Amino acid sequence: MWRKLLAGTAMISMKSVKCSDLGSAMNDLPEYTWEEIRTHKTPGQSVWIVMGNGVYDITRFVEMHPGGDKILLAAGSSADPFWNLYRIHKQEKVYDMLESLRIGNLKAGEKLEAMNDPFSGDPNRSAHLITHTEKAYNGELPNDLLTEKILTPNNEFFVRNHLPVPVVDENTYELELILEDEKCTSFSLKDLKSKFPIVSVESSIQCAGNRRFEANQQGVTRGVEWRGGAIGNAIWTGVRLRDILKYLGEINPEYKHVQIEALDTDPNGPFGTSIPIEKAMDSDTVLAFEMNGETLPRDHGFPVRLIVPGYVGVRNIKWVKRITLSTSESPLIWHKRDYRLFSPNDSLGNVNFEERQPVYDMPVQSVICSPLDSTSFNSKNENVNFKGFAYSGGGRGIVRVELTTDHGESWTEAQLEKRPQRLGRRWSWAFWNANIPASDIEKEVCVRAIDDAGHGQPESLKSIWNYRGLLTNSWHCIHLTRK
Amino acid sequence: MWRKLLAGTAMISMKSVKCSDLGSAMNDLPEYTWEEIRTHKTPGQSVWIVMGNGVYDITRFVEMHPGGDKILLAAGSSADPFWNLYRIHKQEKVYDMLESLRIGNLKAGEKLEAMNDPFSGDPNRSAHLITHTEKAYNGELPNDLLTEKILTPNNEFFVRNHLPVPVVDENTYELELILEDEKCTSFSLKDLKSKFPIVSVESSIQCAGNRRFEANQQGVTRGVEWRGGAIGNAIWTGVRLRDILKYLGEINPEYKHVQIEALDTDPNGPFGTSIPIEKAMDSDTVLAFEMNGETLPRDHGFPVRLIVPGYVGVRNIKWVKRITLSTSESPLIWHKRDYRLFSPNDSLGNVNFEERQPVYDMPVQSVICSPLDSTSFNSKNENVNFKGFAYSGGGRGIVRVELTTDHGESWTEAQLEKRPQRLGRRWSWAFWNANIPASDIEKEVCVRAIDDAGHGQPESLKSIWNYRGLLTNSWHCIHLTRK
Numbered sequence: 005m006w007r008k009l010l011a012g013t014a015m016i017s018m019k020s021v022k023c024s025d026l027g028s029a030m031n032d033l034p035e036y037t038w039e040e041i042r043t044h045k046t047p048g049q050s051v052w053i054v055m056g057n058g059v060y061d062i063t064r065f066v067e068m069h070p071g072g073d074k075i076l077l078a079a080g081s082s083a084d085p086f087w088n089l090y091r092i093h094k095q096e097k098v099y100d101m102l103e104s105l106r107i108g109n110l111k112a113g114e115k116l117e118a119m120n121d122p123f124s125g126d127p128n129r130s131a132h133l134i135t136h137t138e139k140a141y142n143g144e145l146p147n148d149l150l151t152e153k154i155l156t157p158n159n160e161f162f163v164r165n166h167l168p169v170p171v172v173d174e175n176t177y178e179l180e181l182i183l184e185d186e187k188c189t190s191f192s193l194k195d196l197k198s199k200f201p202i203v204s205v206e207s208s209i210q211c212a213g214n215r216r217f218e219a220n221q222q223g224v225t226r227g228v229e230w231r232g233g234a235i236g237n238a239i240w241t242g243v244r245l246r247d248i249l250k251y252l253g254e255i256n257p258e259y260k261h262v263q264i265e266a267l268d269t270d271p272n273g274p275f276g277t278s279i280p281i282e283k284a285m286d287s288d289t290v291l292a293f294e295m296n297g298e299t300l301p302r303d304h305g306f307p308v309r310l311i312v313p314g315y316v317g318v319r320n321i322k323w324v325k326r327i328t329l330s331t332s333e334s335p336l337i338w339h340k341r342d343y344r345l346f347s348p349n350d351s352l353g354n355v356n357f358e359e360r361q362p363v364y365d366m367p368v369q370s371v372i373c374s375p376l377d378s379t380s381f382n383s384k385n386e387n388v389n390f391k392g393f394a395y396s397g398g399g400r401g402i403v404r405v406e407l408t409t410d411h412g413e414s415w416t417e418a419q420l421e422k423r424p425q426r427l428g429r430r431w432s433w434a435f436w437n438a439n440i441p442a443s444d445i446e447k448e449v450c451v452r453a454i455d456d457a458g459h460g461q462p463e464s465l466k467s468i469w470n471y472r473g474l475l476t477n478s479w480h481c482i483h484l485t486r487k
Numbered sequence: 488m489w490r491k492l493l494a495g496t497a498m499i500s501m502k503s504v505k506c507s508d509l510g511s512a513m514n515d516l517p518e519y520t521w522e523e524i525r526t527h528k529t530p531g532q533s534v535w536i537v538m539g540n541g542v543y544d545i546t547r548f549v550e551m552h553p554g555g556d557k558i559l560l561a562a563g564s565s566a567d568p569f570w571n572l573y574r575i576h577k578q579e580k581v582y583d584m585l586e587s588l589r590i591g592n593l594k595a596g597e598k599l600e601a602m603n604d605p606f607s608g609d610p611n612r613s614a615h616l617i618t619h620t621e622k623a624y625n626g627e628l629p630n631d632l633l634t635e636k637i638l639t640p641n642n643e644f645f646v647r648n649h650l651p652v653p654v655v656d657e658n659t660y661e662l663e664l665i666l667e668d669e670k671c672t673s674f675s676l677k678d679l680k681s682k683f684p685i686v687s688v689e690s691s692i693q694c695a696g697n698r699r700f701e702a703n704q705q706g707v708t709r710g711v712e713w714r715g716g717a718i719g720n721a722i723w724t725g726v727r728l729r730d731i732l733k734y735l736g737e738i739n740p741e742y743k744h745v746q747i748e749a750l751d752t753d754p755n756g757p758f759g760t761s762i763p764i765e766k767a768m769d770s771d772t773v774l775a776f777e778m779n780g781e782t783l784p785r786d787h788g789f790p791v792r793l794i795v796p797g798y799v800g801v802r803n804i805k806w807v808k809r810i811t812l813s814t815s816e817s818p819l820i821w822h823k824r825d826y827r828l829f830s831p832n833d834s835l836g837n838v839n840f841e842e843r844q845p846v847y848d849m850p851v852q853s854v855i856c857s858p859l860d861s862t863s864f865n866s867k868n869e870n871v872n873f874k875g876f877a878y879s880g881g882g883r884g885i886v887r888v889e890l891t892t893d894h895g896e897s898w899t900e901a902q903l904e905k906r907p908q909r910l911g912r913r914w915s916w917a918f919w920n921a922n923i924p925a926s927d928i929e930k931e932v933c934v935r936a937i938d939d940a941g942h943g944q945p946e947s948l949k950s951i952w953n954y955r956g957l958l959t960n961s962w963h964c965i966h967l968t969r970k
């Protein structure tokens with residue numbers, strides 16, 4: 005993505021910069037004070053930023069920034085805190101590009117921004133996880149380990165972090181509840197556990213970007229290249245969100261949304277989102293403090309995570325800090341500028357976020373987890389056994405899973421592992437397996453699932469591709485060779 | 488379908504029979520009494536039926552009956568009442584086939600089954616409706632009239648009847664409520680209107696077989712050949728089903744289903760179905776006695792119709808007679824043997840109904856209503872205007888509608904008529920329109936809609952085709968010529 009963008013910025017001359025040199029003072033350039041720098045923060049007119057001792061005029065670059073106008077958060081100030089959080093910047097090509105915009109040095113004696121590592125407090129992770137990015141951490145289980153257990157072990161559950169993992173003291177933790185423009189209160193962890201009924205709900209959580217690796221084969225997208233393992237299933241124990249919401253009295257019907265702010269932050273403020281009040285009032289929407297019977301791990305939201313069964317991962321907010329009953333959706337950038345139902349026509353520079361509804365519910369999905377893609381099978385065996393998972397959002401159950409070895413000319417129905425779940429409240433994935441005659445397998449084997457609303461998966465990725473690689477749910481195809 | 492089946496029955500010799508001759512006494516055949524005939528009703532061994540004065544041994548034919556084992560309802564007795572209800576039988580080819588199975592005459596003096604017309608009390612219908620079958624009546628509005636009004640006029644709302652329209656006296660009508668193995672009560676129409684709060688809900692109703700005409704282009708299916716108009720939208724006024732269900736006290740949590748029996752019947756019993764208790768308890772599930780502010784028309788369920796927003800048409804039971812809170816799904820054949828999520832591999836003779844979940848919720852749908860298929864456009868105009876409807880089941884709203892003139896290489900976003908509706912409770916269709924440059928239109932124009940769970944419509948009909956032609960929701964394509 006950077007490469008593509010940088011290739012397009014021909015008017016910006018390049019020179020090669022070693023990573024350690026970025027922002028070093030340069031003898032032949034003018035010096036600026038923070039006071040002067042702070043006046044250059046007007047998009048379209050003049051935008052300066054500081055990195056280390058370097059001062060840069062990025063006015064021309066703002067429109068091309070792959071992270072959108074988030075770059076303006078650093079306008080007239082230091083970009084160091086952002087680059088420490090969003091490590092994608094830390095590569096030579098980006099440094100070169102920035103250095104080409106250099107206009108001066110920070111005046112000697114002006115205070116430098118601290119360069120500490122905000123990720124130094126992150127927990128250790130299981131060696132089973134495929135790590136996509138270390139800071140912020142994003143990792144998933146390989147597909148073939150994913151369907152070993154219907155309840156994903158806590159330390160093998162995919163981790164999708166946007167920011168450093170907050171360090172929280174459970175003894176001083178307070179959950180804030182705010183009624184917009186009215187009352188507020190707060191609860192300690194002990195309050196939560198003693199004042200409200202404790203309930204458990206089994207629910208899968210899937211990242212909106214799952215299978216983005218495949219989306220990238222169709223066209224470049226923006227985000228972590230999940231292979232299919234950005235999903236897991238657990239029993240979450242905690243208290244019902246609706247019990248908390250009702251704590252201050254009957255809920256004013258003007259409150260249509262529940263905003264949730266988290267403890268993980270960047271210099272612009274907290275991570276967060278909102279969900280519609282109807283979903284917040286569902287008996288299965290819980291503030292969880294346990295995952296599969298254990299204290300919630302730090303990577304999964306310790307001490308309190310919101311579980312919104314049937315909704316996309318990002319609404320299942322970790323490290324919940326504050327809950328606000330509101331007339332409107334969350335004003336936070338994480339909610340307003342991402343995770344929306346994008347069209348294939350939307351692009352990084354041309355998307356009307358207001359027009360695109362947030363992803364809440366999710367479409368039907370399935371993945372062949374075993375055998376792994378690009379492996380071989382013994383063609384002397386009569387059958388090859390395939391297994392995997394299927395899932396649909398909104399509590400819709402999976403009614404059928406089918407495999408094809410001839411790209412949809414014919415379908416073989418898989419055995420679906422049946423589990424007792426109620427219609428409209430099937431929050432968990434389903435496992436399936438199928439034996440396919442080895443002689444039928446030419447090269448490609450694809451799977452599709454059908455949910456109880458009759459929705460299947462699209463045949464081709466092409467028609468659903470979007471620049472963020474969200475909701476990639478076309479038939480999942482793997483390629484096998486004979487041995 | 489009959490033709491295909493009859494072609495396969497080579498061992499049954501054919502002779503041509505005039506319709507009026509069917510069942511006439513024939514001189515050279517033995518005579519049987521009802522007492523004898525009644526002993527021949529054992530499938531697999533010996534099955535006789537009577538038509539008029541004719542006695543037929545249909546043992547060999549039972550398996551091939553397009554209506555499945557419903558034919559056994561007439562085993563050892565007269566088939567006349569069934570043929571009067573299911574008029575598809577009344578064609579020369581069927582008569583020929585039956586006469587080839589003739590074995591005798593009804594003994595002189597045995598009482599003949601009455602041959603009255605059970606459809607003689609049916610109401611008149613609007614001339615705007617395209618009539619597919621007269622008895623039972625099935626008719627739809629042409630596509631181009633469908634999107635004239637967001638609330639479909641009552642007399643132009645598609646009619647899907649399975650049986651004759653019941654003749655009901657509103658003064659003596661009683662709605663029965665039964666708690667399985669416990670209590671029961673009944674309500675007059677006056678009771679319903681005076682004992683419970685009156686509510687209104689706007690909801691579209693779509694037949695599961697809508698667009699079956701297209702499914703038949705892919706392969707022969709069984710059912711009415713709807714063109715896209717088996718959908719309508721209305722405001723339904725009545726009382727909440729949950730208020731009725733609670734009338735006899737708190738609901739025993741063992742009751743997982745609400746069975747509904749209707750007043751339309753065949754000799755086997757009433758039409759009917761069931762819905763899960765969760766849906767029955769939804770505040771928008773109503774027993775309606777008004778449609779768009781008028782008394783419910785006879786064709787649409789007078790005096791009381793169950794409205795189950797977001798659910799397939801067949802669950803919106805007309806002419807409601809009896810409601811039973813039960814531990815199990817409806818035992819009625821209409822529920823158990825049809826309207827299920829069939830696989831492309833299921834066939835008339837080979838389907839495990841127990842394995843297939845009933846269709847409740849429905850997948851996303853859209854139709855180009857104007858221009859009509861196979862018409863021409865003025866290629867001198869700059870643009871051609873397209874309009875139509877989009878709908879998804881389960882209360883999911885439509886977030887986007889897109890058209891393509893190059894079969895999915897590129898998409899143009901349509902203008903969606905925006906109406907205030909709550910997330911998860913968008914029960915009504917959405918209208919859309921789009922201007923497409925005339926120069927872009929080669930021949931085919933297709934539409935697809937995306938609902939708020941991110942579900943789109945499948946590209947090709949092939950992979951979703953099933954023998955009943957249910958849930959046909961692939962991209963809707965029309966073909967236009969230049970003029």
